[in-house]
Amino acid sequence: MREFVLHINGSHVSVTASPEESLLSVLRDHLKLTGTHYGCGEGQCGACTVLLDGVATRSCLTPVGGVGDTQIVTIEGLEQNGRLSPVQQAFLDEGAFQCGYCTSGMILNAVSLLRKTPHPTDQQIVASMNGNICRCGTYPRIVAAIRRAADGAAQ
Amino acid sequence: MSGRVDSELEPFQEERWRLLALPLDRRDFLRFFGGGLLVCFVHPAVAAQESGRSFGGHPLPRDIAAWLHIDAASQVRVFTGKVEVGQNIRTSLAQLVAEELRVPFETVTMVMGDTALTPYDMGTFGSRSTPTMGPQLRTMSAAARKMLLEAAAARWRIEPASLKAEAGKVIDPRTARSFTYGELTGGQDLVHVVSDSEILASAADWKIAGTSLPKADGRDFVTGRHQYPSDIVRENMLFGAVLRPTGYDATLVSLDSSAVEKLPGVQVVHEGDFVGVVAPDGFTAQRAVSLLRAQWKVPAQPSNRELFALLKDSSDPGDGPQSASGAVEQALAAAPIRVDQQYTVQYIAHAPLEPRAAVAEWNGSNVTVWTGTQRPFGVRDELAQAFHLAADQVHVIQPDMGSGYGGKHTGETAIEAARLARAAGKPVKLVWTRSEEFTWAYFRPAGVIEIRAAAQSDGKLVAWEHHNHNSGSAAIGTPYVVPAQLVHYHPARSPLRQGSYRSLAAAANVFARESHMDALAHAAHLDPLDFRLKNLADARLRAVLQAAAEAFGWGREKSTPARGFGIAGGTDKGGYTAACAEVAIDPAAHTVRIVRVVQAWESGAIVNPDGLRNQIAGAIVQGIGGALFEQVLFADGRVLNPRFAQYRVPRFSDVPQIEVVLLDRKDLPSAGAGETGIVVLAPAVANALFAAGVHAPTLPMAPRTPAPGASAPPLWS
Numbered sequence: 097m098r099e100f101v102l103h104i105n106g107s108h109v110s111v112t113a114s115p116e117e118s119l120l121s122v123l124r125d126h127l128k129l130t131g132t133h134y135g136c137g138e139g140q141c142g143a144c145t146v147l148l149d150g151v152a153t154r155s156c157l158t159p160v161g162g163v164g165d166t167q168i169v170t171i172e173g174l175e176q177n178g179r180l181s182p183v184q185q186a187f188l189d190e191g192a193f194q195c196g197y198c199t200s201g202m203i204l205n206a207v208s209l210l211r212k213t214p215h216p217t218d219q220q221i222v223a224s225m226n227g228n229i230c231r232c233g234t235y236p237r238i239v240a241a242i243r244r245a246a247d248g249a250a251q
Numbered sequence: 252m253s254g255r256v257d258s259e260l261e262p263f264q265e266e267r268w269r270l271l272a273l274p275l276d277r278r279d280f281l282r283f284f285g286g287g288l289l290v291c292f293v294h295p296a297v298a299a300q301e302s303g304r305s306f307g308g309h310p311l312p313r314d315i316a317a318w319l320h321i322d323a324a325s326q327v328r329v330f331t332g333k334v335e336v337g338q339n340i341r342t343s344l345a346q347l348v349a350e351e352l353r354v355p356f357e358t359v360t361m362v363m364g365d366t367a368l369t370p371y372d373m374g375t376f377g378s379r380s381t382p383t384m385g386p387q388l389r390t391m392s393a394a395a396r397k398m399l400l401e402a403a404a405a406r407w408r409i410e411p412a413s414l415k416a417e418a419g420k421v422i423d424p425r426t427a428r429s430f431t432y433g434e435l436t437g438g439q440d441l442v443h444v445v446s447d448s449e450i451l452a453s454a455a456d457w458k459i460a461g462t463s464l465p466k467a468d469g470r471d472f473v474t475g476r477h478q479y480p481s482d483i484v485r486e487n488m489l490f491g492a493v494l495r496p497t498g499y500d501a502t503l504v505s506l507d508s509s510a511v512e513k514l515p516g517v518q519v520v521h522e523g524d525f526v527g528v529v530a531p532d533g534f535t536a537q538r539a540v541s542l543l544r545a546q547w548k549v550p551a552q553p554s555n556r557e558l559f560a561l562l563k564d565s566s567d568p569g570d571g572p573q574s575a576s577g578a579v580e581q582a583l584a585a586a587p588i589r590v591d592q593q594y595t596v597q598y599i600a601h602a603p604l605e606p607r608a609a610v611a612e613w614n615g616s617n618v619t620v621w622t623g624t625q626r627p628f629g630v631r632d633e634l635a636q637a638f639h640l641a642a643d644q645v646h647v648i649q650p651d652m653g654s655g656y657g658g659k660h661t662g663e664t665a666i667e668a669a670r671l672a673r674a675a676g677k678p679v680k681l682v683w684t685r686s687e688e689f690t691w692a693y694f695r696p697a698g699v700i701e702i703r704a705a706a707q708s709d710g711k712l713v714a715w716e717h718h719n720h721n722s723g724s725a726a727i728g729t730p731y732v733v734p735a736q737l738v739h740y741h742p743a744r745s746p747l748r749q750g751s752y753r754s755l756a757a758a759a760n761v762f763a764r765e766s767h768m769d770a771l772a773h774a775a776h777l778d779p780l781d782f783r784l785k786n787l788a789d790a791r792l793r794a795v796l797q798a799a800a801e802a803f804g805w806g807r808e809k810s811t812p813a814r815g816f817g818i819a820g821g822t823d824k825g826g827y828t829a830a831c832a833e834v835a836i837d838p839a840a841h842t843v844r845i846v847r848v849v850q851a852w853e854s855g856a857i858v859n860p861d862g863l864r865n866q867i868a869g870a871i872v873q874g875i876g877g878a879l880f881e882q883v884l885f886a887d888g889r890v891l892n893p894r895f896a897q898y899r900v901p902r903f904s905d906v907p908q909i910e911v912v913l914l915d916r917k918d919l920p921s922a923g924a925g926e927t928g929i930v931v932l933a934p935a936v937a938n939a940l941f942a943a944g945v946h947a948p949t950l951p952m953a954p955r956t957p958a959p960g961a962s963a964p965p966l967w968s
Contacts, residue, residue, distance in 0.1 A: 117534040125490060125532040130482035131475015133653070135604050136685040140895035143604055171475035184473040191465055191861055194869055195337025196472035197479060197604045197653030222903045229895065231604045232337050232654060233872025234865065235906045 100160055104129070105173025115161025120144045122160045123170060131171040131200050135229065142228030145201035146170050152208035171200035174207070183207050186245035187238070194232035202228050206242045215246050287322040288398065288436040290391045290443045316370055317384065319348070319391045321399075323437030325419045327352065327359045329388060332372025333380045334364035334625060335651040336659075338925040339862035340380045342467045343460075346858055347385050350460040351392035351452055353416040354432065361467070364627045364649035374626035376657060376751060378824040378923025381858065385921055386447065393449040402435045454856035454917040461917075463861030479653050480623040481608035485678035488610065491671040492536035494526040495687060498549030498888030499747075507544040514539055520674040527667065529675040533682065553746045554886035559595050559699050566720040566741035573727050577735030582714035586705030590770045593701050594763040596722055596950040597882035598694040598747055602900060605653020606688035609668035612678035617644045622665040623652030630662035637666045638673075656873070657751035657926075658692055689893035694883055695752030696745060698722025700763040704733075710775040712786045717764065721745060723756025726823040726930065729764060731786040747885060753870070754926040757823040758877065758933060762950060765819035765934030769941050779818050779938060780805055789822070791853055794914060795829040796820045798851035802912045803831035810942035812838065814846075817938025821930045825922025826854040830871070832907075832935035836943050843945075843953050845875060845905070845936055851912040852928060855919035863924050867911045870928030875901045878933035879953045 099112050104127070111126050118137075123129040123146070132155055135143030139154040146155045147169040174181040180188065183206045193199045202225070209216060209224045216224070221242050230238065293316065317331045329348050335341040345359040352359075362368055364375075396416050403421035404411040407428075415422050422429040454461060471477035496503070506526060508519045517539045520527045526543065530536035553561055583589060609622035618638065624630045624647070631647040634640070647665065664681055672679035683691070699720040706712050715733040724740035740756075752758075772782035780800050787793050800806070800818060810816050813836055820829035830850040836843050852867045880899045884891040892898045933950060940947050947953070 113532075114534065117532070121532060121534040124482075125534070128484050129475075130478065130484065133479070133605065134481065134682060135606075136895045138685070138894060138896060141604065141685075171473075175474050180470070180473065187473045188465070188469050191469070191865060193337075193466070193469075193472055194339070194865060195604070195652065195654035196477060199472050200475050203473060222906075226903045229604060229900055229902065231602060231656070231873065231900065233869035233901065235872060235901075235903045236868060236909055237865070239903070 098161070100163070102160070102163060102168060103165060104168045105170060111160070113160050116159045118156050119146065119158040119160050119163055119168070120155035123155060129170050129172055133197055133200060135198070135201075140227070140229070141198075142201040142205060143198055145204045145228070147204055147208060150208065150211055152205040169204070171204060174203070181207065182248050183210065183242070183245045186241040186248065190237050190241040190244060192234055192237035192241040194234055198228060198230045202230065202238055206238075206245065209242070210246055210249070214249060216242070218243070285322055286437060286439050287320055288395060288432075288441040288443070289318060289320050290395045290398075290445060291318040292316045292387045292391045293444055293446055317387050317391065318370065319388070319395060321395065321432050321436050323433045325354070325358060325431045325433035327354055328362055329359060330362045330369045331384055331388070332364060332369045332628060333384050334375045334627065334649045336375065336625060337654040338866060339466060339859065340375070341651065342464060343381065343858040343862055344384060344388055345467060346460045346462070346464055347389050348392045350457055351389045352396050354419040356459055356464055358419060366627050366631045366645070366647045371628050374629055374660065376625055376660065378826065378926045381921050381923040382825060385858070386451070389451050390447050390449045391445055393451055394443060394445040397449070398441075398443055399432055399435050403430050406430070454921075457856075460858050461856065461860075463859060466862070478650055479605055479608070480610070480621050480650050481605055481653070481680070481682045483610040483621040483650065483680065485610060485612055488678040488680055489529045489531060489675050490533040490536045491527055491529050491668060491679045491681040492533070492540040493667055493681070493687075494540050494543050494545060495691065496524070496547045496549065498547065499552060500888060501547040501549045504546040504548050510542045510544070511539045514542075518675055519543075520671055522670070525670065527671050529671050529679055533680075537684070549888050552886075552888040555597070555882075555884055558597075558697055558746065561746060562697060562721045562743045563699050566743035569740055569742045572737055572739040573724055574736055574738045577714070579714050579716050579735045579737045582735040583703055583705045583716070586713050587708045588706040588771060588774045589704070590767060590774055591701075591703045592767060592770060592948055593699060594766065594948045594950075596696075596698040596700070596759045596762070598697045598749065598885075599752070599877050599881040600689055600694055600883055600898065601656045601658025601692065601752060602689065602895075602898065603654045603656060603658060606683040606685060607659065607664040607692065608680070608682040609665040610678060610680045611665065611668035611672040613669070613672055613676075616640065617646070618669050618672075619646040619648065620665045620669055621648045621650060622662070622668070623655065624649055624659050624662060624665070625655050625657070626660050629660065630665050633662035634665055634669060638669065656753040657755070660751055661693070663691070685895065686893040689883075689898060690890045693748040693750035695877070696722040696749040696756065697747075698756065698759050700759060702763055702767045704767055704771060706771055706775055708775070710772070710777045710782055710785050712771070717760070719756065719760060722759045725755035726757035726760045726821060730789050730792050730822055731768075731783070732788050733786070747883070753873070754823065754929050757821065757927060757930045758874070759950065761819070761821035761823075761930040762933045762937065763948075765821065765931070766937045766941070766948060769817070769938040773941070778806065783818075783820065791827045792820055792822050792829070795827045795851040795853050798912050798914060799829040799831050799849050802851070802910060803849040805831055810939070812836065812944050815939035815941070815943030815945075817935045817940070817942055819931045819934035819938055821927070821934075823927045823930065826852065826924055826927035828852045828867075828927055828931050830931040830935040832932070832939045834936060834939040834943065836940070836945065843879070843940065845879075845907040847908040848932065848935070849910045849912065850928070850931065851914060852924070853914035853916055854922040854924045856917045856921045857913060857915045858921050860913060860915070863913060864911050866924050867913075867928040868909050871909055871932050872901050872906055874929045874932030875905055877950060878936050880951050882951050
């Protein structure tokens with residue numbers, strides 16, 4: 097067990113954990129940031145996606161010992177002063193969920209995509225979102241939401 | 252493992268009425284909610300005994316199905332044992348209440364699936380919430396509105412008929428004076444009991460129901476604020492993990508837990524063949540389980556290789572044929588057009604993205620469990636039985652969960668968490684791993700379906716024989732007009748634990764029947780749509796077939812070996828649906844891709860068009876998995892593909908162009924729409940493949956990997 101100081105959603109947070117413990121487990125079990133979800137534990141579903149220095153990362157495959165001083169953003173950190181981020185708002189506007197369990201990971205992966213590629217084609221959206229599973233099958237709405245967020249940013 | 256479809260999971264054709272006391276007594280109730288108007292819905296048979304009971308002073312009725320409370324601030328709370336699992340019922344039921352009660356939608360809060368707060372409910376399955384709970388809530392709401400109009404009329408000493416209810420107020424249109432509902436109820440203690448006799452608003456006049464209101468609490472789902480069952484946190488909570496046997500029906504031969512006993516903060520719980528651990532966090536709990544050394548004895552068990560022979564050989568006549576009419580053998584023998592075919596269906600997994608999860612907390616001999624289930628009251632009873640408790644010592648809470656699709660009817664995780672929490676003396680959270688979810692949940696039944704059918708040379712059906720071995724009887728009867736019929740579901744000995752799945756066996760039976768219809772149409776040299784319409788009297792099914800065909804442009808293009816067009820229709824649980832599909836085939840690469848799907852849907856009056864569209868489109872996407880590639884591979888009591896890396900589910904890249912056509916029948920009662928939307932995708936795709944020259948009478952049709960020991964490689968891989 098070691099003490100780590102993590103930079104999460106703009107704050108420094110101290111946590112005692114085993115270095116090989118996954119960031120997902122640290123976020124959920126130690127820090128009660130339960131908006132990041134477990135879906136498979138092997139990087140196949142994307143439910144656990146967080147941003148590390150702005151890049152979508154599978155927290156289930158990321159040992160906390162390797163995080164260092166990267167800036168971690170979880171779904172709880174996207175809303176600013178009561179204002180949803182454009183991608184969150186677009187998901188809400190498109191009704192791009194059913195049970196919503198995949199939504200955190202979908203949103204963070206989309207944020208990462210739009211940061212790198214502000215105006216993605218549908219093919220680029222599909223290619224970069226393909227590692228995220230929605231068992232309710234709301235994929236077309238998620239694509240529409242990402243398109244909406246990208247279009248909104250263009251205006 | 253069960254011999255057949257678990258009796259508890261047996262498809263419920265109709266939800267039986269079962270009545271239990273209001274969970275709260277009157278004192279609790281007033282403490283919880285203060286004064287106000289309480290309206291309870293009771294079954295008509297009970298209503299006869301309860302009649303005249305109204306307005307304060309009386310004990311609460313014993314047997315109610317749902318209830319509604321309006322407080323002094325005009326806030327409306329509605330209590331039902333139904334649960335929200337992503338099907339949007341929390342929103343659509345609130346719309347129906349707001350509509351009949353004439354209050355703003357935002358003032359209605361649905362309290363759902365909590366065994367201490369809501370009336371008993373058998374569970375959320377069979378697409379019953381909309382047709383059963385919908386009218387009950389509407390009736391309560393209409394009765395409450397009537398009482399409020401009468402209360403205002405009494406205060407103003409005028410006739411109730413001269414007043415109107417609107418936006419949470421009773422208004423006197425002549426003077427423009429008004430009372431809010433809260434002003435009319437506040438401080439008082441009003442109780443009213445209703446049965447299903449109120450006159451409800453016609454769907455044609457709906458203003459709140461029938462509109463595309465967004466998901467209730469939608470913001471909580473994009474901010475991570477919503478707490479799923481696996482997100483529940485309790486003070487001093489520990490984390491559990493369970494040691495799983497190496498196969499089904501295993502017995503524990505030996506256990507060495509010495510390496511684990513040394514870990515700080517870790518406790519091993521060993522009771523018979525149950526071995527689990529509790530630890531300060533989930534990571535440590537999983538690591539501790541991996542350090543347990545256990546030997547299991549696993550009996551020899553069958554694999555996919557023997558599956559279909561086993562199902563057929565072990566099946567029995569069950570309750571006899573579902574329908575039998577005319578001289579089937581004679582008609583089959585005499586008719587000029589005859590097609591016989593066997594269809595097979597592999598087991599598939601629900602694989603909800605949130606695996607089974609529970610948090611259990613004991614308080615003396617009482618236990619509270621937060622868990623994801625479609626049957627909170629069923630899980631309460633399972634817990635009571637497992638721990639020898641009375642039902643009222645068990646409190647089950649169902650936070651809106653990461654869905655179930657029929658897969659979360661049972662309470663095994665709740666029992667395991669409660670067992671660990673009892674041993675630990677602290678609250679315990681248990682979240683199944685993905686591989687546990689794939690292995691130790693239950694599956695959609697596999698099946699063998701045999702159809703023999705015949706038609707006259709003009710394409711009129713004359714005989715239809717449909718045997719389903721094991722997969723189930725839902726939608727087993729043909730909707731087509733056939734004079735001689737034998738339709739028979741044969742229960743069988745299932746080698747894997749099986750249970751409900753979205754639409755039950757309707758997906759399998761409709762797949763086989765609609766595939767068979769195309770084979771017959773082909774033999775009769777008729778267009779598949781014309782052939783169906785020629786043999787179909789059901790106006791609602793005809794309407795969706797025609798709507799799908801029209802939107803798709805059916806018949807505009809002919810199928811080729813590289814490109815196929817297919818159509819299929821079906822009805823079950825009050826929903827009518829038809830789909831047209833276009834597939835692209837690459838014979839060289841042995842691949843098939845679904846290019847485009849147009850699906851028409853009709854289930855009476857639409858309560859929320861956008862929510863319904865979301866359900867039907869979602870069913871199409873989910874249906875792609877069972878149609879093309881999902882299958883549980885198993886041998887010797889083990890699942891061989893218990894990971895998303897091995898069990899392929901539909902992803903973004905599998906999604907075709909989708910168009911959903913909704914038919915709104917405001918003249919018909921609203922039916923449920925969570926399930927039947929999934930039944931036509933597979934046969935529409937099968938028929939598109941068939942039209943392109945590929946015959947695939949199997950679900951899945953294009954498995955990525957061959958079943959272990961399969962004699963031939965899959966056609967499409």
